[in-house]
Each structure stands twice: as structure tokens, then as C-alpha cells.
Amino acid sequence: MVQYVGTTNLARLVRHVGLEAFLRGLAGYIEDDFRRWPQFEKIPRLASHSASGVIELMPTSDGALYAFKYVNGHPCNTAAGLQTVTAFGVLSDVATGYPLLxxxxxxxxxxxxAATSALVARSLARRGSRVMAMIGLGAQSEFQAMAFRALTDVRRLQVHDTDPAAARKFMRNMARAGMEVTLMPTSTGAVMGADIITTITADKQQATVLSDNMVGPGVHINAVGGDCPGKTELQPGILSRGRVFVELPEQTRVEGEIQQMPDDFPVTEIWRVLAGHEPGRVSDHDITIFDSVGFATEDFSALRYVRDGVAGTDFCADIDLLTAPRDPRDLFGLLDLHEPEAGNSI
Amino acid sequence: MVQYVGTTNLARLVRHVGLEAFLRGLAGYIEDDFRRWPQFEKIPRLASHSASGVIELMPTSDGALYAFKYVNGHPCNTAAGLQTVTAFGVLSDVATGYPLLxxxxxxxxxxxxAATSALVARSLARRGSRVMAMIGLGAQSEFQAMAFRALTDVRRLQVHDTDPAAARKFMRNMARAGMEVTLMPTSTGAVMGADIITTITADKQQATVLSDNMVGPGVHINAVGGDCPGKTELQPGILSRGRVFVELPEQTRVEGEIQQMPDDFPVTEIWRVLAGHEPGRVSDHDITIFDSVGFATEDFSALRYVRDGVAGTDFCADIDLLTAPRDPRDLFGLLDLHEPEAGNSI
Incomplete structure (x- = not known):
């Protein structure tokens, strides 16, 4: 049997564990897997583009477990009351090829x-960073805020969105989060005095969310929104002034902020920092930039974390995605053709 | 909600429709999709190889629907009482990116x-072909036999397997199939007098299941077993004497029987025959060979057929693989963090 965790059970699991504890646990799994990065098979994601969006398959494997995620990106979905991004994933046993979860x-x-952003900021932001600016208050924004609360010293947020409805939703969701949140009328105002700047806008276009003059020395930028060709948030000047950290360089050069830079623009692979092979921030004056586009190992870690989290609980259900014939070569026998079809239930 | 059809319900659906009617209906969907082949996005399958086997993702899209299949191939699984090949698939709406099934x-x-094999044989085998040899009586064999019964005039089978247990299983499963089945002690005996030869052995190696001298003029060969690099069943001489029909040439040149031939070995794309653009068999003396490796469009057709088949029935269940927030940007609200965790069920 394959274990199934739907949205209802995932939300139950998060409530049961507690959101901040869940995010810390998840970040631990992500960190563990980044630290053994060379063990992973890095397969480019497989994208199917259409006029309305993209459907992607993102697989990876560490030789013992295999995972893939199905994820779509359809910017116009919101207008129809649907989500821009939906996703599901499968974790499998490499030795047998059987799906597990x-x-x-x-x-x-x-x-x-969000857990990845906060984990990386812990290595790159100035020690004692307490104030974070957030530009873009869409679907991902509260998760980012809560991950920084769970994993870092950030306790004050200065936030901005051009859409008042998005801002209202954010303020409502953060009302009981134990953080000081100030809604700012401009992004320039939001970044003023911030130790960390998280950009997380959703427009699928080359947009300047952060211009060069908005970024002072010592800031850590968590650039989350720019994650596909043609979609960026930072003025190139910021990238030139800072040190840029990435997941998989080949992918980030196509999808991330550095798509604006020459092919040989220097970057540091974040796994090397987390594994202790390279320094993260080296001075309080550095501008550090995490050019995050998301990579399959993070989904692998998340599925691994959920699998361990639901083990022995009722936060999952068994589904008959696999057959279990008595004789593995007798697939035909599973059709039970000579059984009367009466009253079988699922 | 996403519709879910597990093995139990798929078997129920097949019994409800009737196996032969199911195979005919399925072949109709496959044929319809082959006829509009140029509309499909042909994405190479994405394989993750390990010492014990391979896990593949096979996506395709016609611009309105997107499908992918997850399939593994682990030859050693049988020894552990597990299946060599397991698979599941998803059908999605291209316009929204949402999974449907x-x-x-x-x-x-x-x-x-099996439906594809019989559909193709209907175009390529000599009219009135009634006798089929089958070499290899593993998991796929009964499905092949029944598809030929459902879609062609084949009524007599001459079958062989080196493993007596596989042969016994086949004979048992075919006892009430309405076909004359003769178990032969050798493959040479099995092919004697056959109009169609189906090779469907499972050994993952360059094996000679059919040698040149076993194949007379006029025969149609349905070569199903050879489907990955290093795994073939036919002596190359047979391919030189015959006309070879394939699904996607780029894939078949790597995975099919023609991996033994030069890169420019002439083949005919089977969709062109089914669409009426090229002839299939042109004389009763032709040796026609369907070098079948399986392509994603066939899975697309199968998922489409199942979706239509379960519509309005109880052969499927709704699962909460997708979220449905009232406000699509309020993903965070779905966590219901302020709800007491009590007595929720899945």
C-alpha cells in the first residue's frame, strides 16, 4: 500500500506538530540533505509550457530514495478563483521502484x-538581524514570515504590497503570530532600516521590486519571487554589489535573478556554505543575496519529513495505487474476471 | 477534488465493461490519438537509473490535456515477490494546470x-490471420492474447515459455478465454504456421528469441519485449528482411529492436499508417514488424479512456490532493491554525 497525505491531513499534521516546530523540523531535513548534496542525482526539471502556464516534473534521488514533484504555474488562475501554483509529490524506494508516499x-x-529561505538567512544574514522587510504579500508571504520567526531572531516585519486586499489578508493572518508587523505604503519605506529584505512578488515579468539605491551595506536579500525566465525582482546593480548564493547554478542562471547577468557571473552554491566548505557572510558590510528558485532536493527533504512525521499516526491513509498479486507475474489474475461484480467497495 | 482510481476500482471497471469491450474501447482512444499525433508534445521520458532498475516519468500533452506516467522497471523484484513493473499516472487540465485524475x-x-499491439496488428497483419505464436508468458501475456481476441480474427495461440510455472499460469488464466491454446515445448515449434508472432520475454539482455530462419514471408511480428537499451529479442537479419513500424523513431532507435541497426535504418511511423498517410502491409509476402517500446501518448489515451469510463460511476473516489481556498492567495488560511485539532477525519 502507498501512504496518502492530502491537504486536510497535511494541515492536521502541521497543527499537531505546531507550525513553528514543523518549520524547524523541515528546515533540519532540508539542511541535512543540502549537506550531502553531492549524493543527489540532479536532473533538470521537465517543463511543459502552454499559453496559460507551465506544468513541471521535478525529480531527484539520493540513491536510496527517489522523489518527484508535479507543480504547475498559471498566473491567470487567480482571476478564476483558482490557485496560481498547485503541487503534489511522490517518494519512492529506489531498490524496488515502488512508490511509498x-x-x-x-x-x-x-x-x-519558507523553511529554506530562513535556513539560508541564518547562515547569511548579519548576526542579530531582527527587522525584515517583505515586499509582496501573496500566497507565500505568511509562510516566509513564520519561518523567519521559527528559525531566526527576526521579530519585526515592515511589509508592503501594491494590492490592499493582499495586505489585509496578510495582516489578518499575522494578527496572532507574535511578531510586530507594520504595513508600509511604499516598498522604499518598507526596506528602510531592515536587516533582511524578502522579495516575493508574483508578477511574471521583469519588474524592479528593489532598485539599487534601496539596498544599503550589510543587508541580506532573500529573493524568492523571481523564479522563471523573464521574471526578476532585483536591479542588476544590486547583484554586482553583493555576493550571490544559489541552489543549482545551471538552473538559477536560467530562472533566477542572475538571468540578468553574464553566464560567468560568480555565484556560491549554498550547499557548500551549509556544509562548511565555503564561508557565507564574511563581514557586516557584505550584501548577501539568496537567489532562490527552488530545487528538487528541497521537495525530496519535505517528502522525507512528511513520511517520518505521519509514521504511526492517522494523518495519512493507505491507498491502493499498487497491486499486490500473490504471484508477481500473474498480473492478469488481479482482474478477477470470474468474480461476480457485486457490492465491491473501494 | 481530484478523481482517484486505484487497482481495485480499475479491476472493477474492467469487469463492469467486460475485458474485451474495455480493450476495444481503449484501442479506439489510442487510435484516435495516434491519428492526431502531430498535435502532441513529444517529450523524451525522464529516467533515473540505479543498480537495481529504473524509474521513469513519461509526460505528454495535446495542448488541452496533459498526462504523465510514473513507471519503474526492476527485474530483480520478482525474486522478492514484487512486480517488475508498477505504474501510476495523472491527467491534468492544461488551461489551469490542475490535476483531474x-x-x-x-x-x-x-x-x-496489449490494445496497441492488437490495434497495430489489425493494420499490418495479413487479412484473415487466425494463428498467433506467443513467446514469453509473463505478466503481459494474457493481456496480449485477449486484446488480439477482442480486436482481430486471431483464435488460435501457439505459446512457449522456458519457465513451466509461467506456462501453467498462462494456461490457467486462458482456460475460459474462448481461444484454442497449445503449449509448445520450443519456440521453433510455437512459430510454425503462425500468421502473427508476439515476442514478449522479460530478460533484460540481448537475447535471440526469434532467429532469422524461424520467420517466413507474410508473417507479422509484434515485438513487445525489447524495450530498453541492451534488451532485444530479434536477430537483426529479420529486421533487414522486413518493414519496421515504430512509435517515436528517436525513442525506438535507443530502446527498441532497431537499436541493433544503423541510425539511418528505414522505419515507418505507425501513426502515419493509422492516419492513412502511408500504407501498412503492401503484399501478402511482406514481413511486417511492430517494434513496440510504448510511448506516452498511449498512456495519455488510456487515462483519457479511464476518466470517461468512471464519469458518473462509483469506480472512482474523490481525494483532496488539491486545496480549494476561498481566496486563492490565502494559502496560509488553509492551515486553519486557530482551529482546535479535534476529531477531524480525512
Whole structure:
């Protein structure tokens, strides 16, 4: 049997564990897997583009477990009351090829993206960073805020969105989060005095969310929104002044902020920092930039975390995605053709 | 909600429709999709190889629907009482990126492979072909036999397997199939007088299941077993004497029987025959060879067929693989963090 975790059970699991504890646990799994990065098979994601969006398959494997995520990106969905991004994923046993776990990943992707951002900021932001600016208050924004609360010293948020409805939703959701949140009328105001700047806008276009003059020395930039060709948030000047950290360089050069830079623009692979092979921030004056686009290992870690989290609980259900014939070569016998079809239930 | 069809419900659906009617209906969907082949996005399958086997993702899209199949191939699984090949698939709406149907595809792949074989034989075998040899009586064999019964005039089988247990299983499963089945002690005996030869052995190696001298003029060969690099069943001489028909040439040149031939070995794309653009068999003396490796469009057709088949029935279940927030940007609200965690069920 394959274990199934739908959105209802994933939300139950998060409530049961507690959101901040869940994010810390998830970040631990992501960190463990980044630290053994060379063990992973890095397969480019497989994208199917259409006029309305993209559907992607993102697989990876560490030789013992295999995972893939299905994820779509359809910017116009919101207008129809649907989500821009939905996702699900599967974790499998490499030795047998059998799937073990099928999980929703719409919520889980938001959780793992936020956990990754906060985990990386812990290595790159100035020690004692307490004030974070957030520009863009869409679906991902509260997850980011809560991950920084769970994993870092950030306790004050200065936030901005051009859409008042998005801002209202954010303020409502953060009302009981234990953080000081100030809604700012401009992004320039939001970044003023911030130790960390998180950009997380959703427009699928080359947009300047942060211009060069908005970024002072010592700031850490968590650039989450720019994650596909043609979609960026930072003025190139910022990238030139800072040190840029990435997940998989080949992918980030196509999808991240550095798509604006020459092919040989220097970057540091974040796994090397987390594994202790390279320094993160080297001075309080550095501008550090995490050019985050999301990579399959983070989904692998998230599925691994969910699998361990639901083990022995009722936060999952068995589904008959696999057959279990008595004789593995007798697939035909599973059709039970000579059984009367009466009253079978699922 | 996403519709879910597990192995139990897929078997129920097949029994409800009737196996032969199911295979004919499925072949109709496969044929319809082959006829509009140029509309499909042909994406190479994405394989993750390990010492014990391979896990593949096979996506395709016609611009309105997107499908992918997850399928593994682990030859050693049988020894552990597990299946060599298991599969599942998803059908999605291209316009929104939302998954519509999740279905088991272990049974469904066997059904679609057999339906494709019989559909193609109907175009390529000599009219009035009644006798089929089958070499290899593993998991796929009964499905092949029943698809030929459902779609062609084949009524007599001459079958062989080196493993007596596999042969016994086949004879048992075919006892009430309405076909004359003769178990032969050798493959040479099995092919004697056959109009059609189906090779469907499972050894993952360059094996000579059919040698040149076993194949007389006028025969149609349905070569199903050879489907990955290093795994072939036919002596190259047979390929030189015959006309070879394939699904996607780029894929078949790597995975099919023609991996033994030069890169420019002439082949005919089977969709062109089914669409009426090229002739199939042109004389009663032709040796026609369907070098079948399986392609993603066949899975697409199968998922489409299952989706239509379960519509309005109880052969499927709704699962919460997707979220449905009131406000699509309020993903965080789905966590219901302020709800007491009590007595929720899945």
C-alpha cells in the first residue's frame, strides 16, 4: 500500500506538530540533505509550457530514495478563483521502484520554500538581524514570515504590497503570530532600516521590486519571487554589489535573478556554505543575496519529513495505487474476471 | 477534488465493461490519438537509473490535456515477490494546470500495451490471420492474447515459455478465454504456421528469441519485449528482411529492436499508417514488424479512456490532493491554525 497525505491531513499534521516546530523540523531535513548534496542525482526539471502556464516534473534521488514533484504555474488562475501554483509529490524506494508516499505539496511547497529561505538567512544574514522587510504579500508571504520567526531572531516585519486586499489578508493572518508587523505604503519605506529584505512578488515579468539605491551595506536579500525566465525582482546593480548564493547554478542562471547577468557571473552554491566548505557572510558590510528558485532536493527533504512525521499516526491513509498479486507475474489474475461484480467497495 | 482510481476500482471497471469491450474501447482512444499525433508534445521520458532498475516519468500533452506516467522497471523484484513493473499516472487540465485524475497504471499499462499491439496488428497483419505464436508468458501475456481476441480474427495461440510455472499460469488464466491454446515445448515449434508472432520475454539482455530462419514471408511480428537499451529479442537479419513500424523513431532507435541497426535504418511511423498517410502491409509476402517500446501518448489515451469510463460511476473516489481556498492567495488560511485539532477525519 502507498501512504496518502492530502491537504486536510497535511494541515492536521502541521497543527499537531505546531507550525513553528514543523518549520524547524523541515528546515533540519532540508539542511541535512543540502549537506550531502553531492549524493543527489540532479536532473533538470521537465517543463511543459502552454499559453496559460507551465506544468513541471521535478525529480531527484539520493540513491536510496527517489522523489518527484508535479507543480504547475498559471498566473491567470487567480482571476478564476483558482490557485496560481498547485503541487503534489511522490517518494519512492529506489531498490524496488515502488512508490511509498503520495503527498499534496501545495501547502508543503510553501512550507519548504519558507523553511529554506530562513535556513539560508541564518547562515547569511548579519548576526542579530531582527527587522525584515517583505515586499509582496501573496500566497507565500505568511509562510516566509513564520519561518523567519521559527528559525531566526527576526521579530519585526515592515511589509508592503501594491494590492490592499493582499495586505489585509496578510495582516489578518499575522494578527496572532507574535511578531510586530507594520504595513508600509511604499516598498522604499518598507526596506528602510531592515536587516533582511524578502522579495516575493508574483508578477511574471521583469519588474524592479528593489532598485539599487534601496539596498544599503550589510543587508541580506532573500529573493524568492523571481523564479522563471523573464521574471526578476532585483536591479542588476544590486547583484554586482553583493555576493550571490544559489541552489543549482545551471538552473538559477536560467530562472533566477542572475538571468540578468553574464553566464560567468560568480555565484556560491549554498550547499557548500551549509556544509562548511565555503564561508557565507564574511563581514557586516557584505550584501548577501539568496537567489532562490527552488530545487528538487528541497521537495525530496519535505517528502522525507512528511513520511517520518505521519509514521504511526492517522494523518495519512493507505491507498491502493499498487497491486499486490500473490504471484508477481500473474498480473492478469488481479482482474478477477470470474468474480461476480457485486457490492465491491473501494 | 481530484478523481482517484486505484487497482481495485480499475479491476472493477474492467469487469463492469467486460475485458474485451474495455480493450476495444481503449484501442479506439489510442487510435484516435495516434491519428492526431502531430498535435502532441513529444517529450523524451525522464529516467533515473540505479543498480537495481529504473524509474521513469513519461509526460505528454495535446495542448488541452496533459498526462504523465510514473513507471519503474526492476527485474530483480520478482525474486522478492514484487512486480517488475508498477505504474501510476495523472491527467491534468492544461488551461489551469490542475490535476483531474490520478489512476493506477500497473494494470492499465498492460491493457494499453496489449490494445496497441492488437490495434497495430489489425493494420499490418495479413487479412484473415487466425494463428498467433506467443513467446514469453509473463505478466503481459494474457493481456496480449485477449486484446488480439477482442480486436482481430486471431483464435488460435501457439505459446512457449522456458519457465513451466509461467506456462501453467498462462494456461490457467486462458482456460475460459474462448481461444484454442497449445503449449509448445520450443519456440521453433510455437512459430510454425503462425500468421502473427508476439515476442514478449522479460530478460533484460540481448537475447535471440526469434532467429532469422524461424520467420517466413507474410508473417507479422509484434515485438513487445525489447524495450530498453541492451534488451532485444530479434536477430537483426529479420529486421533487414522486413518493414519496421515504430512509435517515436528517436525513442525506438535507443530502446527498441532497431537499436541493433544503423541510425539511418528505414522505419515507418505507425501513426502515419493509422492516419492513412502511408500504407501498412503492401503484399501478402511482406514481413511486417511492430517494434513496440510504448510511448506516452498511449498512456495519455488510456487515462483519457479511464476518466470517461468512471464519469458518473462509483469506480472512482474523490481525494483532496488539491486545496480549494476561498481566496486563492490565502494559502496560509488553509492551515486553519486557530482551529482546535479535534476529531477531524480525512
Amino acid at each position: 503520495l503527498s499534496e505539496m501545495t501547502l508543503l511547497t510553501a512550507l519548504r520554500t | 490520478l489512476s493506477e497504471m500497473t494494470l492499465l499499462t498492460a491493457l494499453r500495451t
